[in-house]
Amino acid sequence: MSTDLPIAIVGGGLAAGTAVTALRDQGYAGPLVVFAAESHLPYERPPLSKGFLMGKDPAEKALVHDATWYREHDVDVRTGVLVTALDPDAHTLQAGGEEIAYRALLLATGAEPRRLALADRAGVSTTYLRTLDDSTALKEELRASRRIGIIGGGWIGLEVAAAAREAGAEVIVLEMAAQPLLGVLGEEVAQIFADLHRTHGVDLRTGVQVESIERTDSGTARIGLANKDAVEVDHLVVGVGVVPATELAEAAGIVVGNGIRTDAHLCTSAPDVYAAGDVANADHPVLGRAVRVEHWDTAIKHGKVAAANLLGGAEVADALPYFFTDQYDLGMEYVGNAGPDGFDRVEIVGDVPGLNFRVWWLRREELDGEERERVVAGMHVNDWDAIDEIRAKVGTLSPTS
Numbered sequence: 001m002s003t004d005l006p007i008a009i010v011g012g013g014l015a016a017g018t019a020v021t022a023l024r025d026q027g028y029a030g031p032l033v034v035f036a037a038e039s040h041l042p043y044e045r046p047p048l049s050k051g052f053l054m055g056k057d058p059a060e061k062a063l064v065h066d067a068t069w070y071r072e073h074d075v076d077v078r079t080g081v082l083v084t085a086l087d088p089d090a091h092t093l094q095a096g097g098e099e100i101a102y103r104a105l106l107l108a109t110g111a112e113p114r115r116l117a118l119a120d121r122a123g124v125s126t127t128y129l130r131t132l133d134d135s136t137a138l139k140e141e142l143r144a145s146r147r148i149g150i151i152g153g154g155w156i157g158l159e160v161a162a163a164a165r166e167a168g169a170e171v172i173v174l175e176m177a178a179q180p181l182l183g184v185l186g187e188e189v190a191q192i193f194a195d196l197h198r199t200h201g202v203d204l205r206t207g208v209q210v211e212s213i214e215r216t217d218s219g220t221a222r223i224g225l226a227n228k229d230a231v232e233v234d235h236l237v238v239g240v241g242v243v244p245a246t247e248l249a250e251a252a253g254i255v256v257g258n259g260i261r262t263d264a265h266l267c268t269s270a271p272d273v274y275a276a277g278d279v280a281n282a283d284h285p286v287l288g289r290a291v292r293v294e295h296w297d298t299a300i301k302h303g304k305v306a307a308a309n310l311l312g313g314a315e316v317a318d319a320l321p322y323f324f325t326d327q328y329d330l331g332m333e334y335v336g337n338a339g340p341d342g343f344d345r346v347e348i349v350g351d352v353p354g355l356n357f358r359v360w361w362l363r364r365e366e367l368d369g370e371e372r373e374r375v376v377a378g379m380h381v382n383d384w385d386a387i388d389e390i391r392a393k394v395g396t397l398s399p400t401s
């Protein structure tokens, strides 16, 4: 493959932005083109449900780099341009009515919010929060005397709830499970998050099933629940998860399965095509299985590994998943991934009411006939010196206590 051809990157998120930076940092001076479907330069999404949504931070703060950086580093960023097809054998892609030949390609197409047909059919005022434009529009909805209904008590739903309460809006969260974040955190820690939101005035309803959504004559959304309760809100936020954006890869014959499948080097099944970030379901050498991680830190780590390998390297994406959130006065960092085997026990150490503690998720394992406990994940809340210890402990085995 000619080295005069560009390295091409599809996607305008953090994985794409990080890969571009790493390619130039690692000394690649050749042609580099980024196709970004959104009209913005590559940016980070965490502020969209936090600082930017709350009006504390400007949009520019979310950018990976400003326009000057791309100009100075000779990166051709084509915003508002969707890549519509790939031919991995021919090493070409179609974008903006042009056929572009590439030497190597990174797919960093991310993920898209899962739609809720009931809400779409009802035509009520709804946000699926994913983009800067979504967050800009949602910001207008969050103000005193507005009632905001949030379907889904996951990370996005809860962060929006916190931002909406800070803006003085009334907030109702409808969560199907018995507690918010139950699957990831388990009962004890999920309860801490439930209490936090209730203390801040959120009407958090758990174990509820949305059965109907109607637009009322006054334009509000009337949500009917399976238990026959109904709530009426001015604006709806749907946060029921995301689906990886795999259409382009799939149509090109690249192997997909819960995302674009890659090996630990982020190589896809197609020659010279890599995948990174939310869209990549990558073999994880430490966890011993494929994982697709929808977190900020993975987009960064993958972007760097993909850049090295686009240049002929053989780096492995072996970082343990890391996640953070900020809600009211709770800041937390979480490392690990309990995976399908889950955990048997949770240990909470510190001051829970004072919101300063560490949590360990432990799984029993038998080794040489002896029962041991493996730390499968760790987290701290507002204990900002804890992260090194957490990173060191996750994955380790100790005698059962």
Ligand SMILES: Cc1cc2nc3c(=O)[nH]c(=O)nc-3n(C[C@H](O)[C@H](O)[C@H](O)COP(=O)(O)OP(=O)(O)OC[C@H]3O[C@@H](n4cnc5c(N)ncnc54)[C@H](O)[C@@H]3O)c2cc1C
Residues within 6 Å of the ligand: 010, 011, 012, 013, 014, 015, 016, 035, 036, 037, 038, 044, 045, 046, 047, 048, 049, 081, 082, 083, 084, 108, 109, 110, 111, 129, 130, 131, 156, 245, 248, 276, 277, 278, 279, 293, 294, 295, 296, 297, 299, 322, 323, 324, 325, 326
């Ligand atoms: C509101 C919000 C808050 C979050 N908060 C946190 C947090 O606190 N902590 C945390 O760890 N994670 C958080 N995340 C998750 C984190 O933002 C994602 O993991 C990260 O954005 C993934 O980056 P990515 O580059 O893989 O994909 P994305 O950010 O999804 O970017 C993919 C981009 O590719 C573009 N694209 C797709 N297909 C094409 C195509 N065919 N042609 C051209 N362009 C295309 C898309 O338009 C999109 O802009 C949050 C996410 C959201 C939405």
